[in-house]
Amino acid sequence: MTEENAMTGGGLDEPVGLHAFAARLPGVIFQFHRDHNGHMHFPYLAGSGTGLPGIDRDRLSQDARHMLERLNAEDYPRVMAAIERSARWRVPIATKFRLRLPSRRSRWVALRAQPEDAKTGVLWHGLMIDITEQMAEETRLRRLSDTDDLTGLANRRRLISRLDEEIARSTRHGTPLSLMLIDLDHFKQVNDTWGHLQGDQVLTEFASLSDRLLREEDIIGRLGGEEFAVVLPLTPLVASRPLAERLRAAIAEHDFGLSPGQLTASIGLAEYRLGEPRDTLIDRADQSLYAAKRQGRNRVVS
Numbered sequence: 001m002t003e004e005n006a007m008t009g010g011g012l013d014e015p016v017g018l019h020a021f022a023a024r025l026p027g028v029i030f031q032f033h034r035d036h037n038g039h040m041h042f043p044y045l046a047g048s049g050t051g052l053p054g055i056d057r058d059r060l061s062q063d064a065r066h067m068l069e070r071l072n073a074e075d076y077p078r079v080m081a082a083i084e085r086s087a088r089w090r091v092p093i094a095t096k097f098r099l100r101l102p103s104r105r106s107r108w109v110a111l112r113a114q115p116e117d118a119k120t121g122v123l124w125h126g127l128m129i130d131i132t133e134q135m136a137e138e139t140r141l142r143r144l145s146d147t148d149d150l151t152g153l154a155n156r157r158r159l160i161s162r163l164d165e166e167i168a169r170s171t172r173h174g175t176p177l178s179l180m181l182i183d184l185d186h187f188k189q190v191n192d193t194w195g196h197l198q199g200d201q202v203l204t205e206f207a208s209l210s211d212r213l214l215r216e217e218d219i220i221g222r223l224g225g226e227e228f229a230v231v232l233p234l235t236p237l238v239a240s241r242p243l244a245e246r247l248r249a250a251i252a253e254h255d256f257g258l259s260p261g262q263l264t265a266s267i268g269l270a271e272y273r274l275g276e277p278r279d280t281l282i283d284r285a286d287q288s289l290y291a292a293k294r295q296g297r298n299r300v301v302s
């Protein structure tokens with residue numbers, strides 16, 4: 001599109017002014033000013049986004065707080081820090097935030113702005129664009145890539161990432177953390193006797209049974225095949241044992257639609273030792289699990 005075309009309304013001959021053109025943009029362009037006393041306002045603000053309910057352009061031209069007050073509480077410190085960093089080092093702002101609307105719904109907004117020195121402070125030239133739909137799609141994709149297809153539990157990647165987060169938390173605060181590995185016993189026989197589809201059904205049912213029995217803060221995931229893991233935050237070994245025992249008993253008693261005494265599980269436990277690598281913790285839980293299998297299965301070993 002040539003510049004001349006861009007300045008004509010709907011591609012017709014009638015020319016439109018820059019402001020009318022800006023008002024039609026699917027977003028917002030702005031100038032944002034912060035004076036030496038920290039007062040902020042928008043000397044220029046245009047675009048279709050300025051028509052959002054609750055956004056008063058005239059008030060914003062006097063005082064930016066009218067918009068900053070509408071930022072989601074979680075995002076507010078991050079946005080303010082980005083403005084501060086940009087003002088101090090004259091680096092561009094690139095951030096995103098949620099803007100609360102009067103309907104109590106909120107929209108995700110991406111913001112890019114370039115700072116420059118102004119006599120009275122710092123002046124930014126920037127744009128904002130609504131990215132609510134993209135953020136929803138991103139969340140959906142992340143959930144898909146984090147989830148085990150068959151059982152709907154966290155997959156290995158997600159579980160290991162949550163384990164790493166909990167290890168970091170435990171290291172920082174000195175709080176206890178345990179890891180439980182669960183392996184269904186003789187699962188090959190389930191498949192061989194009842195067929196692979198029934199095997200899949202058992203795995204799904206096992207997943208929802210375990211999910212129901214665990215506490216809200218416990219994180220269960222499927223490591224692969226018939227092996228599962230549970231990250232138990234704020235839980236020392238002495239407290240994880242009864243939990244594992246309850247789970248083991250519930251599995252042994254549950255009717256999976258196979259023959260009686262049908263399905264059992266072996267469980268290995270280990271408590272995180274301050275400073276040990278994540279894989280060492282997994283190895284120790286795995287050794288406990290192996291011991292449970294060796295000792296006859298359908299048991300908990302720590």
Ligand SMILES: Nc1nc2c(ncn2[C@@H]2O[C@H](COP(=O)(O)OP(=O)(O)OP(=O)(O)O)[C@@H](O)[C@H]2O)c(=O)[nH]1
Nearest residue numbers: 183184185186187188189191196197199200225226
């Ligand atoms: N139906 C089904 N079976 C699976 C799936 N993933 C792994 N398996 C089966 O799980 C079985 C695991 O067998 P093994 O590793 O020999 O262990 P096991 O028979 O459970 O014996 P122990 O663990 O020693 O008690 C294999 O037959 C795999 O095919 C799955 O997604 N669906």
